[in-house]
Amino acid sequence: MSDSKQSITDKPIDNYRRKFLGQLAAVTATGALGSNLILHNFAEARPADQAVTSNVRYGLLIDTSKCGDGCNACVTACNEENGLQDLDRPETDAQWIRTVKLKDKSTARTVSLPMMCQHCEFPPCVDVCPTGASFKRADGIVLVDKHLCIGCRYCMMACPYKARSFIHEELTGQVQGIPRGKGTVESCTLCVHRVDKGERPACVEACEKDGHKALIFGDLKDPTSDIAKRVSTEASTQVRGDLRLNPGVRYQGI
Amino acid sequence: MNKVMNVEIFKSISWTKSALITLMLICLPAQAGVPMPDIPKGKGDKCVEETSLMRTDHMEMILHQRDETVHKGIRTKKHSFKECINCHAVKDENNLPVSYKSPKHFCNSCHTYAAVKIDCFECHASRPDNNKLNRTNSTVKRSKTNLQ
Numbered sequence: 550m551s552d553s554k555q556s557i558t559d560k561p562i563d564n565y566r567r568k569f570l571g572q573l574a575a576v577t578a579t580g581a582l583g584s585n586l587i588l589h590n591f592a593e594a595r596p597a598d599q600a601v602t603s604n605v606r607y608g609l610l611i612d613t614s615k616c617g618d619g620c621n622a623c624v625t626a627c628n629e630e631n632g633l634q635d636l637d638r639p640e641t642d643a644q645w646i647r648t649v650k651l652k653d654k655s656t657a658r659t660v661s662l663p664m665m666c667q668h669c670e671f672p673p674c675v676d677v678c679p680t681g682a683s684f685k686r687a688d689g690i691v692l693v694d695k696h697l698c699i700g701c702r703y704c705m706m707a708c709p710y711k712a713r714s715f716i717h718e719e720l721t722g723q724v725q726g727i728p729r730g731k732g733t734v735e736s737c738t739l740c741v742h743r744v745d746k747g748e749r750p751a752c753v754e755a756c757e758k759d760g761h762k763a764l765i766f767g768d769l770k771d772p773t774s775d776i777a778k779r780v781s782t783e784a785s786t787q788v789r790g791d792l793r794l795n796p797g798v799r800y801q802g803i
Numbered sequence: 804m805n806k807v808m809n810v811e812i813f814k815s816i817s818w819t820k821s822a823l824i825t826l827m828l829i830c831l832p833a834q835a836g837v838p839m840p841d842i843p844k845g846k847g848d849k850c851v852e853e854t855s856l857m858r859t860d861h862m863e864m865i866l867h868q869r870d871e872t873v874h875k876g877i878r879t880k881k882h883s884f885k886e887c888i889n890c891h892a893v894k895d896e897n898n899l900p901v902s903y904k905s906p907k908h909f910c911n912s913c914h915t916y917a918a919v920k921i922d923c924f925e926c927h928a929s930r931p932d933n934n935k936l937n938r939t940n941s942t943v944k945r946s947k948t949n950l951q
Contacts, residue, residue, distance in 0.1 A: 600875035686876065694873050695926060723928050726885055730926030745876050 594747035606670075606689040607739055608769040608797035609753070610776050610785060613662045615763035615802075621648055623663050623764060626755030630740065632724035643714040643729075645737040646752060651803060660803050663752070663764070665737035666691055666712040667788065667796030674704035674713065683734075689769075689797050690739045698733040705734060709789050712736050739766075769797065840916035843909050845891045851881050861887075884923070889931045903929035 595601070624646045627633070633643045646665040652658070668691045674683045675691065682697035683704045693704075693713075705713045713736040716729060723729050726742055740750035748754075753766045767776035779785070785799040850857045852864070868882040880886050891909035892900040901907050903924040906915060910929070914921065 595876070597878045597880070600871075600877055684874065686874070688876070692873070696869060696873070719925070723926065725888070725928035725930075725932035728926035728928070733926075741876070745878050 595745070597745075601686055601688040601745075603687045603689075604770065605768045606770045606797060607744060608668065608689070608767070608776060608799065609739075609750075610765045610779055611663060611798065611800050612763050613660050613800060613802040615761050616661060616663075617759065617761050617763075620759065620761065622755045622759045622761075623752035624648060626751040627665075627737070630724075630743075630751035631727050631738075632722070632729065634720070634722075636718055638717070641715065641717050643716065643735065645712075645714070645735070662800060662803060664710060664712070664788070665752075665798070666708075666739075667710050667794070667798045668737075668739060670795035670797070672794065673707040673709070677703040677707040679703065686741075690741055690744070691736075692738055692741065693734050693736065695728065695730070695733040695735070700732040700734065702734060708736075709792055709794075840913050842912045843891070843893045843907065845909070847890070851886070884927060888927075888929065892931050900930035 624644075627646045628635075631645060633645065635642055646663050648661050649664045650659055650661045668685075668689055670685075670689065672683070672685055672691045675685055677683075679701060680697045680699055682694045682699070683691070684694060685691050700715065702715055705711075705715060713734050715734050716731050719731045720729055729735060740748075740752075743750060749766045753764045756762060756764045765776050765779065767774040769777055769780065771777055772781070780799060783801065785801045786803060787794075787796045787799055788803075790796075852860075864882045865884050865887065868879075868884065871877040871879075872883070893905075893907050893909055895901050895905070895907070903911065905911070908929060910921070910924075913919070
């Protein structure tokens with residue numbers, strides 16, 4: 550626990566240092582090589598005994614124009630993967646991904662998009678958490694340490710995306726490896742259990758399987774990754790970008 | 804180690820952690836008139852550490868692993884909670900692994916005896932996920948009466 554506290558408070562310094570060093574490196578590279586060539590490490594599967602580092606930042610790019618009409622394959626896949634059960638209480642049933650319909654009043658254009666934890670760089674849920682349960686992993690994945698969560702739900706109120714749910718009922722039959730229980734808050738983990746094995750989140754796989762490929766997952770800091778290439782060459786938006794939380798989830802076609 | 808224990812000694816030891824564990828260690832080869840916990844054996848012939856160390860320090864190991872996994876993404880198998888459950892599964896009459904509700908569950912064997920209560924299984928699966936055992940498809944709605 551003290552470890553995690555430490556790494557959380559260390560973050561801002563790390564950020565500044567990284568930016569500073571990054572700029573330095575860019576300057577040197579352009580200076581020395583006379584081009585904008587940037588050297589970097591190739592992404593490789595992290596060994597199980599090594600801690601996550603901030604050399605990677607995981608994110609999603611969601612192209613809403615590719616979403617199938619009325620499709621909710623990502624939602625179903627998420628529920629299945631994480632054992633989220635419908636308890637017939639729509640007000641409070643767990644939802645890690647939900648489909649949101651947006652309507653532009655002046656043009657009547659509607660878009661639907663999957664909304665989940667946006668894995669902010671500056672997550673308000675982490676700021677308000679009194680126990681350190683809400684935290685951001687070094688690789689940018691925002692999580693709840695349910696061992697520390699006291700169920701106060703401040704994070705749910707702080708989240709502008711309404712991305713978190715609270716477990717009101719005692720649960721049984723949880724999926725092994727996805728522990729969930731009454732009295733704690735939860736949200737999309739970017740399928741951290743899969744990501745740690747070098748796999749992609751369940752929603753991304755399901756979307757691809759359905760032939761839409763509306764979701765791509767990857768390391769935003771690796772310039773050779775699909776996601777980094779796409780966001781560096783195509784227009785994409787962050788929902789409520791005005792809040793300057795710098796979400797790791799970006800959208801196209803909204 | 805296998806000194807004959809009697810109830811007087813048993814009662815006179817204060818209920819501190821070390822005393823409790825020492826007691827259990829001494830008691831393991833079931834003897835004398837004192838009822839002993841019946842600890843089911845795990846798969847294979849060795850635990851992930853020395854058996855004596857497991858008896859005394861298993862909680863430290865899994866709690867340490869917990870923080871390493873959750874905060875740093877370290878997913879080594881050796882001290883993983885999931886692996887304890889898989890290797891220490893106890894089968895019932897129908898050859899299905901029992902849950903923590905059963906007194907026969909490995910983690911219950913000593914805990915019931917030593918009056919230890921853990922909340923881990925409110926969230927963690929207490930048995931291996933054989934073919935997503937016990938889990939219905941997410942599209943199937945569960946009634947509240949089904950929750951037990």
